[in-house]
Amino acid sequence: ELQLVESGGGLVQPGGSLRLSCTASGFTFRRYEMNWVRQAPGKGLEWVSYINSNSSTIYYADSVKGRFTISRDNAKNSLFLQMNSLRAEDTAVYYCARDSGITTRPGWFDPWGQGALVTVSS
């Protein structure tokens, strides 16, 4: 069964840091591009970051550029999101999502993890 499980969420003060992890199972992780998507309470989906299979191509949303870093460890079937200089507006559920696997063009997201809640508050 395809599965993505996020961990590492929690409460952090403004200006603080947090590292999210996403552990994959049920598919060959090293062959797939991965993404992070977030959803603020009561709001819509916002794409955060993308990493390709060998970490040679990385994209960020403007809202997190310079503060967040995406990475992966293919040997451990794991995706990470290092979040620094956190702000109240970063409060959200963070989902990891697998890209479609079509390497010749950007694809769709399937499946998604269950999400990890990050709360930035003093």
Place this chain on the structure above:
Amino acid sequence: YVLTQPPSVSVAPGQTARITCGGNNIGGKSVHWYQQRPGQAPVLVVFDDSDRPSRIPERFSGSNSGNTATLTISRVDAGDEADYYCQVWDSSSDTWVFGGGTKLTVL
């Protein structure tokens, strides 16, 4: 790149729901659709404008032309109540863009 969805759509059980996603020349892009039930993670229901994952019922279909993409759900039932999001890749900024989401209510 901005994707515009109606905040809400209401439909009676057994009827057809149509959820639109507007964008400048969106017909030239591949559009993907996600369903998100309350408290759950999003689920892909349509990809590449009109293709369906095998687990998704045939009642779900999509189209895309000009400045509007449409997700159509036929024979709607209570289980279809959810938020629906469209998504495209914006090659000018190397980013994925989501629409604001549409809440489908089954009356």
